[in-house]
Ligand SMILES: [Zn+2]
């Protein structure tokens with residue numbers, strides 16, 4: 001992956017913040033209305049550039065990793081219209097940024113601004129000066145800034161591709177909170193008009209949430225029994241932009257559950273993503289659908305997935321699940337995971353569950369790994385070579401791996417609908433946050449589960465990957481993926 005520098009040309013920027021950070025910033029900034037407040041976000045980044053039809057499309061998202069509030073000793077002075085930090089404080093921040101290849105986002109308040117807040121001429125002057133200095137001495141350190149007024153905020157990132165510092169306005173700030181927080185900073189962007197199609201749900205769940213749903217880009221990994229239903233369900237709810245990832249082609253045994261699958265598709269051995277795209281387009285022709293006919297843990301799938309606003313894991317593969325959980329924490333994208341299992345003793349069903357989890361990056365809640373929902377023995381089995389698998393089976397380490405798991409449409413349907421409800425609630429906030437639901441088919445119950453976070457977790461723990469984005473290459477995953 002190419003190292004991003006201040007001279008890389010980009011035109012669109014977003015900022016994603018881990019769970020709780022937006023609130024912490026607001027609280028700090030508005031804690032005192034006498035003096036300007038100042039803080040620093042150290043941020044990773046997510047960058048992608050593509051040429052589609054000879055036109056360049058660039059994507060840059062800064063990813064909040066840590067919010068630092070200077071102490072009184074770090075300030076030279078602070079008053080109503082200005083703040084000055086000590087050279088020691090600035091050096092300390094810069095040192096971390098250079099070492100960890102992070103971006104620096106300055107955050108300050110304009111306590112005197114009550115309408116729509118803007119950067120002042122003084123802000124322009126000092127930030128441009130600093131951006132030019134950084135560009136000359138530490139070109140990998142990107143400088144951004146956020147100004148917080150009483151009722152609004154503005155944000156920008158400094159670009160040096162033309163040799164002179166130029167501020168690029170941040171179009172959107174996303175907080176991975178419940179409900180999902182999306183702040184459109186672009187004053188010119190008019191809110192989208194609502195479709196008659198959603199009239200009946202808007203009557204209960206509201207206009208605002210509906211507009212948010214239609215602005216989201218959602219990645220679904222796995223377009224089989226649950227993924228195909230999820231694709232259709234999200235399109236019905238109003239999602240218009242999709243990234244679909246699945247390397248598989250359909251086969252005869254998919255016909256009992258895969259939505260939209262015809263006999264002809266089986267005959268043609270169509271890709272699962274193509275069927276799902278057809279289903280989505282049948283709901284709404286204008287939907288934008290990117291299809292990736294590869295496994296999730298590949299560079300091409302990741303470059304699309306990291307541009308999404310939410311990812312759905314509908315795969316039966318533990319390795320993909322582990323990979324997706326890592327991507328979500330690293331790129332600050334909420335994750336919805338679905339899992340369906342039917343166990344038999346050869347004659348009758350012993351248990352049957354449909355489980356759904358919502359994970360918000362940076363939150364105090366357990367990720368799939370520390371919740372114990374990713375079976376590492378299974379991950380190793382999936383990665384093992386065929387010879388090794390046979391040996392492990394013979395020696396009783398793993399069970400016979402080639403017996404397919406049972407699967408049925410009604411259990412997939414209930415599970416997917418619970419996932420859709422959790423998604424809808426995350427956006428429209430119509431009830432208390434629900435993070436995890438488990439449907440037990442044999443006893444007809446739906447229960448909420450609570451998992452304890454492990455602070456040493458290598459994904460979501462204190463030394464985890466939160467917000468590191470492109471600064472932490474995923475080549476390890478790509479190399480192991482088959
Ligand atoms: Zn200012």
Ligand SMILES: [Zn+2]
Nearest residue numbers: 367370457460
């Ligand atoms: Zn974890």
